[in-house]
Amino acid sequence: MLRNRLLKGAVVLSVGVLAITGCTNKNDAAASGDEGGKTTVAFVPKLQGIPYFEAMNEGGKQAAEELGIEWLYQGPTTADAAAQADIVRSFIQQKVDTLIVAPNDPDSMAPLLKQAQDAGIKVATADTDAPNSVRQVFVNQTTEENHGKALNESLMKAMGGSGDFAIVSCSETAANLNAYIDVIKEDMETNYKGVKLVDLVYAGEDQSKAAAMATDLMNAHPNLKGIVGLCSAAAPGVAQAVKDAGKIGEVFTVGGGTPMSMAPYLKDGSASASVLWDVQNLGYLTAWTGNELAEEKTLRASFDVNEKIKGVSYDATSKVELLGPPLVFTKENVDQFKY
Known part of the structure; x- marks a missing residue:
């Protein structure tokens, strides 16, 4: 009987440990801002709602769907550095995997990027750089x-x-x-x-x-x-x-x-x-790079992302990733682009 009681106690203890572990894992996932286990890449534009950054968002969403990641997009409604900083702090609190910012004020954004890095978040800039920060990559549209x-x-x-x-x-x-x-x-x-x-x-x-x-x-x-x-x-x-x-x-x-x-x-x-430049491609490249950072992959000096985004370059010294040369839109070719 004593043996039976001990076995029953061991079973109850094992179930309890599994339940605690399950709760811990759920809580960890919730704290990271991703309950589904997907990599979370957050992008904070200079300004939300204008065609340019909405086109970047469309590219980011497309990348997220194809890569199986979660793309989070939020920016200030006015080009205000303080309002942008509040959004960045929110993403830091959510513990996203990668935080990417197009800073309105690079100098004031630098300490926040350091704060994100200290919290274990991969950090980058896109469209606009903060060169004097800890950003790991700048996703640049052109030189x-x-x-x-x-x-x-x-x-x-x-x-x-x-x-x-x-x-x-x-x-x-x-x-x-x-x-x-x-x-x-x-x-x-x-x-x-x-x-x-x-x-x-x-x-x-x-x-x-x-x-x-x-x-x-x-x-x-x-x-x-x-x-x-x-x-x-x-x-x-x-x-x-x-x-x-x-x-x-x-x-x-x-x-x-x-x-x-x-x-x-x-x-x-x-x-x-x-x-x-192709702004949707820039958004796609931004999300793609965020995922590469989260997975701790090393960027190559030159590479193709997909059939549409080819010839991307990366300079390891400056940590600048370059989409490619600019595009010139005129009355003859403008209708080819739907953003």
């Missing part, structure tokens, strides 16, 4: 030099290689936009002696504000011949301002707008070109 020169070439072709121009940028602290500005200035000074940059203004990620600023620029500089709308919100904004002012063919605009947002302006001539 600053290639993008800046492509904008210059498109603008100079429209302006005939001479005249006054202005730049309407977005965030004053966005590393990629500021790098493009530096390239534009240097390239203009070196290669286009008959061109003068008369003003540089910042509209945040606000299309209406960009349009108002472009209107002010045209009023303040009667000889203005060109405007660069540097980001996806500024590009359609400056084109709209030219259209509203009745200056199509007098003031030429180029920028970095998404194809669908720029199509009407390219077709009516208020915009001459839009220089960008």
Whole structure:
């Protein structure tokens, strides 16, 4: 009888241990923000709701479906560094596997990326870098030099290689936009002696504000011949301002707008070109890279992701992953792209 009681006690103890273990595993999964056991990749854009980052989100969702991971997407509703930081903190608390940010303010984001890393989360940046942070990879769309020169070439072709121009940028602290500005200035000074940059203004990620600023620029500089709308919100904004002012063919605009947002302006001539890249592919590559980091894989110097995303490069020294060269959208090819 004693032997039977001991056996029964052992069975009860074993069941209890299994129940405790099961609860612990469930709690661990819940704490990690993923109850289904999938790898969680969180992306925090500079601004949620604008066509550019929504296109990145579409690419990320496609990658998540094909890779079997969970893609989390949330950004601030205004281009506000503090609001973005709150979202990053939330993802840190959720203990996602990989956290990827397009920082509005790289310097203020750096400590948060360190906090995420200290919590055991893989960290990266995409679209916009925080080079002085602990980010493990920067998923870059194209080189600053290639993008800046492509904008210059498109603008100079429209302006005939001479005249006054202005730049309407977005965030004053966005590393990629500021790098493009530096390239534009240097390239203009070196290669286009008959061109003068008369003003540089910042509209945040606000299309209406960009349009108002472009209107002010045209009023303040009667000889203005060109405007660069540097980001996806500024590009359609400056084109709209030219259209509203009745200056199509007098003031030429180029920028970095998404194809669908720029199509009407390219077709009516208020915009001459839009220089960008395949934004959905950038979103796909961002999610794919997040999964690679979570699985602690080493990126190769050159590789293909799939049939659509080929020739991606990675520099181990700078930890920059490069999608490829920029695309120039014009009235002839813009309808080929549905984002």
